Amino acid sequence: MSSKSRTIVVVGGVAGGASAAARARRCNEQAEIIVFERSGFISFANCGLPYYLGGEIAERQKLLVSTPEHFRRRFRIDVRTHHEVLAIDRTARRVRVLDHNSGNTFEQPYDRLILAPGAEAVVPNVAGHDAENVFVLRSMEDTDRIKAWLDHQTIRRAVIVGGGFIGLEMVEQLKRRAVDVALVELLPQVLAPLDAEMAHVVETELRQHDVRLHLNDGLVAIDAHNGRATHVRTASGAAIPADLVLLGVGVRPNSRLAREAGLEVAPSGGVRVNPYMQTSDPAIYAVGDAVEYQHAVAGRPVPVPLAGPANRAGRIAGQHAAMDEAPPMTPVLGTAIVRVFDITAATTGLSLKFARQCNQPATAVTIEAKHHAGYFPGAKLLLIKLVYEPLTGRVLGAQAVGPEGVDKRIDIIATAIQMRATVRDLAGIDLAYAPPYGSAKDPVHMAAFVASNQLDGLLNIVQPDADLSGRQIVDVRTPQEFAADHLDDAIHIPLDELRDRLHQLEPQRDTVTVCRSGLRSYIAARILMQHGFARVADLTGGMLMRRHAEAAGLVASPTSSASSTEN
Ligand SMILES: Cc1cc2nc3c(=O)[nH]c(=O)nc-3n(C[C@H](O)[C@H](O)[C@H](O)COP(=O)(O)OP(=O)(O)OC[C@H]3O[C@@H](n4cnc5c(N)ncnc54)[C@H](O)[C@@H]3O)c2cc1C
Known part of the structure; x- marks a missing residue:
């Protein structure tokens, strides 16, 4: 098959799918490229949805980063919204598609197929989960439903179930709308990727903003009256009043299509892929929340439902599908960040607890330092926990929490980990400095100095x-x-x-x-x-x-x- 004549079909038109389709076009002007998207929107800003609901992003239009018309005009890509791919026939190399507009199904042949169907929100199967004011937040449609409820009903009290990144963003944004918020979390801590004592700093911030935390307490039922949720019941016996319930208990890879087509799927539910994002069938690629990525430090594939990997993987799959070659996907670190009222929490690589779970030799140092020179007005304290191998000093991970400068430090350390740096490398890293921006000895240096002291036998x-x-x-x-x-x-x-x-x-x-x-x-x-x-x-x-x-x-x-x- 000539690379010019191929048909590339993409399933899902948001983070991974839109990146894949656009890259495929940039690499192959002759290919026929078709994107099927089940919902009514492509390329929307999932990550911006909480901020629109809270009013911080005022215009809905700003969330719609691109449109099918734009893709058609700019890239000559045939984008079909309200089209759901139902099945893959690998032998005949075609997909069966349901056009939700007409109700008709049809077959679409492909030479290369890219699966970017994302993940679906887990909805616990408890009584009352289907009440009209119980929501999940994944799509524009979910967002419009929640926005309508917030704007047209009297919402005094909300319960967020799940203290992950999206749950905390929604806590913050609902408080911004003067809603009284309770957070229910099954684990003893919020933000599971962080070590518990770092997460506790975030919990303190939540409590200071009058968020009622129900940690170590699972959702068992939602009481509803006339189809409307009134209380969230937890395992400890609490009945928390709610005018709105948001379920943010995690996501499940959308790998049904892949599984039914006989592609290899890991026990986590993530589709197994190689570094070019090819599945066990080389004509079929998979990217984004639906797959497992190789983890740079854990050394094994893990689901990482984040936008950065989805966009990068989409780009690689798009190029490979268009040209049969592409640079391999760089293993990921799960670098993530969230603002919680006046502080920011971020993580990259392994936490100490996760390293221990993986039987990875690891230790950690925690430092507190000012985000820029202490004598310059406005200096704020931030915490950094640096996780590393005790014998070699190889940096394995980091967490940071504080009001300012967290993003910069986590990104520096993420870069270092990707380059397989040691704490000594980090101690010697040459960073930009002037008093409004940092310190001659940056907090990253301070953490690395302490770790290097330990490595050198100067400190236990x-x-x-x-x-x-x-x-x-x-x-x-x-x-x-x-x-x-x-x-x-x-x-x-x-x-x-x-x-x-x-x-x-x-x-x-x-x-x-x-x-x-x-x-x-x-x-x-x-x-x-x-x-x-x-x-x-x-x-x-x-x-x-x-x-x-x-x-x-x-x-x-x-x-x-x-x-x-x-x-
Ligand atoms: C509220 C929210 C906030 C977030 N915030 C952040 C953040 O701040 N930082 C971050 O890194 N990540 C964030 N994420 C996660 C990030 O958005 C996802 O990791 C990323 O969008 C995954 O990309 P994807 O292409 O795999 O899936 P998606 O972007 O979810 O796109 C999948 C698309 O496939 C479509 N689809 C599914 N099945 C079919 C089918 N059979 N046929 C046709 N179409 C189908 C779906 O309708 C969907 O539109 C957030 C997610 C949400 C929901």
């Missing part, structure tokens, strides 16, 4: 959730800080007095140094190590992250203390 680290019982805990903060809050049995010696009061400590004991966030305790650890204390470790993230770890339920016996044990 204990995690915020470590069992500290039986250890000599040396708290080096000011008397005021210590009086306000400290760990049980902590010995208080302010950092500047430490060298003069070493005789009050026992050098042979396992010792942990503690301060607010880990900087002064690092200096203290270095002093102790150089004065013959054999087994000293620094509590990474300090009291700040210890308290978050305790509140997140990570510490078996919390070490709170109200009484001062100052020496």
Whole structure:
């Protein structure tokens, strides 16, 4: 078959499908390219939907990034909305299509088929899930339904089920509309990709904005009256009043077509693909939320239902389908970010808990630093947790939370991970600096310095959730800080007095140094190590992250203390 004469059929016309079709045209001017899209819209901004519902994006039109007419005019691509692909006949190389406008079905031959059908929202099969004010948010049609309900009904109270990225975006946007919001989450934390103590920072922000959190509590039923939801019932027995319920409990890859056609599908439901996005049938490609991508750090395929991979994979599939060659898909990291009121939370690569689940040797450091020079007005503190291999220093992942500068740091670290950098590489990375933008030693450097110290044997680290019982805990903060809050049995010696009061400590004991966030305790650890204390470790993230770890339920016996044990 000449590459000029081929027919490329694309199933799904949004992130992955639209990217694939446009790229195919740019690579092959002669091909016939047809996009079938089940809904009435192509290339709309899924990621913008919550912000339109909250009113932050004022015009609906702004969500419609492209139109079938534009695709026809600019790319000579035949886009057919309200056309659903029902089945694939691999032997005859054709798909069966239902035209929802006419109700007719027809067969469409293909030489190359690109599947980009996305994922579907999981709807728990509980009583009341079909009430008229229970919604999911995936499509423009879903958005229009929710918008109509918000605009024309009196909505005082909403319940969001699911504390993932979309759930939190909707919490924020409904609060923006002055709706009283409760969040129900089955897991003990929001934002499952984050480690629990980092997620707890986000939970604190939610509570500060009067969001009622029902964590570790599953949805069991929705009470409805006259077809309208009134309460959400949870496993703990709570009955939460609701004028609107949004289900954001996750997505399931739309892999039915692929499965029924006999293509390989992983147990996760994601279609199996090679680096050119070809399925087990080389004439059929699959991209986006419907597939599993190779993970750059976990080293195995995983579903990553995010827009970036879908767009990049679509581009590769489109090129390969048009030309039979393309660069391979780069493994993904699951880099993701969300704004939650006044803070931002972001993640890339592996969390420490996920690394442990994968039996990947991993440790982590957590630092708190200003997002730009402290002396420049407006400096804000942000937290970075850097996850790395303890022996090689290879960076495995990172999480960041704070009011400013989170996006930049996570993107720097994501880039480093993709290049297989170590924490030493990161410590040496040459970043732009002037006071309004950063610091000569950027927070990324600070995290990497601490990790490099650990690698070089200059510092031992204990995690915020470590069992500290039986250890000599040396708290080096000011008397005021210590009086306000400290760990049980902590010995208080302010950092500047430490060298003069070493005789009050026992050098042979396992010792942990503690301060607010880990900087002064690092200096203290270095002093102790150089004065013959054999087994000293620094509590990474300090009291700040210890308290978050305790509140997140990570510490078996919390070490709170109200009484001062100052020496
Ligand atoms: C509310 C919301 C917010 C999001 N925010 C972000 C974000 O901030 N950042 C981020 O990275 N990701 C975000 N995402 C995820 C991101 O939008 C998806 O990962 C991405 O759109 C997946 O692309 P896709 O092409 O696989 O599927 P989609 O973009 O969902 O497109 C699939 C299309 O295929 C059509 N289709 C399905 N089956 C058929 C069929 N049989 N025949 C014809 N057509 C069919 C569907 O109607 C659908 O329009 C968000 C998603 C949502 C819903």
